[in-house]
Amino acid sequence: MTDLASVTCAGCGLLCDDVIVDSSGAAVRLRPECSLGAEWFSQRVRRSAGAPAASIRGQPADVEAALSRAADLLRGARRPLVHGFDWATVEDARAAVALADRLGALIVPGGASGPWPGSPAVPLRGASSATLGEIRDRSRLVVIWREDPVSTHPRLLDRLGFGVGATPRVGADATARLGAERRLVVVDDRDTSTAERAELQLRWPRERDLEALTGLHARHRKLALRPSDLAAQLDGLLELINVVPHAAFVYGAGLVSGRGGQRRALALHELVRALCHDRHVVTLELPPATGTRSVQDVLAWQTGYPQSVDLLSGHPELVTATRPLETGEGVDVSLRVEGAFTKLPDAATEIALSSLPGGSAGTEPEVSIRTAAPGVEANGTAHRLDGVPLALQAPLRGAGPTAAALLTRLLAEIEA
Ligand code: SF4
Structure with a gap:
């Protein structure tokens, strides 16, 4: 296989369109590095051997x-x-x-x-959404809810301006301007690679997500509540939200799949709608494919x-x-x-x-x-996880x- 240059990687919904594929060694490598993307290209290059049409x-x-x-x-x-x-x-x-x-x-x-x-929460109620660029440039607080994008969408944190020691690909000015004011919070009771990168991790089991979302909503509206062992964590998160003009919630199958997923999705979007009365709050859904x-x-x-x-x-x-x-x-x-x-x-x-x-x-x-x-073998159009359309190339046209x-x-x- 010859080297493939400057292509869009469709290894995950992030659709990075700045990828150089290096196939000069035994294994395919990507620049910037991404093992998920390299595996995606390798699978498609290998798959044709001997298979009937x-x-x-x-x-x-x-x-x-x-x-x-x-x-x-x-x-x-x-x-x-x-x-x-x-x-x-x-x-x-x-x-x-x-x-x-x-x-x-x-x-x-x-x-x-x-x-x-799929949850019908979005078609039933609509959603406050944003592009990656808006979140990177405007969100001073990003809350990742029960997802581990470092594993599933490896370059997402980088694209949102939370890269490790690397200059963000775009938006460096905005990142420098916001500087240390930008916070990354993870809601997850698992020890994930994403949680390691967060400034704050809030822990409760998945079964309590609906209680947490409705609790946040009620606390935001200053309603009288029964005592809860989640109170301190929820109040801490609300304090962080209340001091920023723009915040983003990143979520996916961890919140919305399985029994009760539709209700949890609705609770998230209802919370976001309520928070939007005082500030701009957006959501970004990580698609399963x-x-x-x-x-x-x-x-x-x-x-x-x-x-x-x-x-x-x-x-x-x-x-x-x-x-x-x-x-x-x-x-x-x-x-x-x-x-x-x-x-x-x-x-x-x-x-x-x-x-x-x-x-x-x-x-x-x-x-x-x-x-x-x-x-890889055919070009076409694909929509990035935030809805931006991108061209897919066919570096090995089949x-x-x-x-x-x-x-x-x-x-x-x-x-x-
Ligand atoms: S983050 Fe996703 S789209 Fe970007 S290079 Fe990695 S696998 Fe490909």
Whole structure:
């Protein structure tokens, strides 16, 4: 492999667009250093060795035959599901929504098993949000709630102006101006790499997050409260918030996934709304996958809702249920678009359009077509975790089709 220069890394939702890829040694390395990004590029460079372009029931097939079989399955589906999008581009998501609309499908960003992915807190109530640049330049207090971006989004703290001994890539003036007044607080009872970098760590178990958020809200409104062992920590955090003109809460799956996640997300946004009466307070959500923000934005443009949407009735309906998919939706055909393998409802037949193989022996999709890896073999557009659109390059352009091209072909076959 030759050296790749100045590309956008899609190893996480941060989409760093200043990355130099060095493949001169045995392992791929990135400059600036990022082991997560290096692993992401290596996986996609390695993955093509020997894999067939398409398969039907685990047997190699040509792409045309696989497309035709996929079209037959989708045409006959009673309750199709379109899901995944972990590393999808905006173009992939647009084509998927168009196909889902034609099929009357359920469309779900993320996996198909476990708690229903996504919280409807944002579409129901809206959110105060900001770009990375605004947080870096204006937020004097950043509260990271039960996330460990040093592991999951390794350059985030640097991009927010909390780098270790390094000059921030941009915004150095603002960082110098704010100087020691900027504070990083972590809410987490785990000893994480991010917590080590924080000025203050607040500890309580995850099950008490709702109590903490509603407690902060009540304390801010000076309501009479029952005694709580969290009182000192909550008052300390409110004191820090009350002395800054601009603060940011960074959160993600640690707060909003699983049982009660929607309520916790609503509590956070309600708290932020209340705090905004006296100062500017914003939120930044860390997405579970690189493509999450892209598909959410496409869903918002095309259906009005940035989360799971049901198109069965002929018009978009926001999915607000929290039960797992495998209990009750009756999905019979699942179309996975650039997504990791997830457990499906037992009766579902799977079609996978993906640049990475998924599943293991015995769990192969009925139809699988390998796509060109976005950001390595195919270019496209992706939305950074704060919604900023960025171009993905194709430094190792591959011959395979993109998921967007395959989805467009499928739609044409179904409509023919
Ligand atoms: S922080 Fe994320 S986007 Fe940036 S280089 Fe690392 S893996 Fe890539």
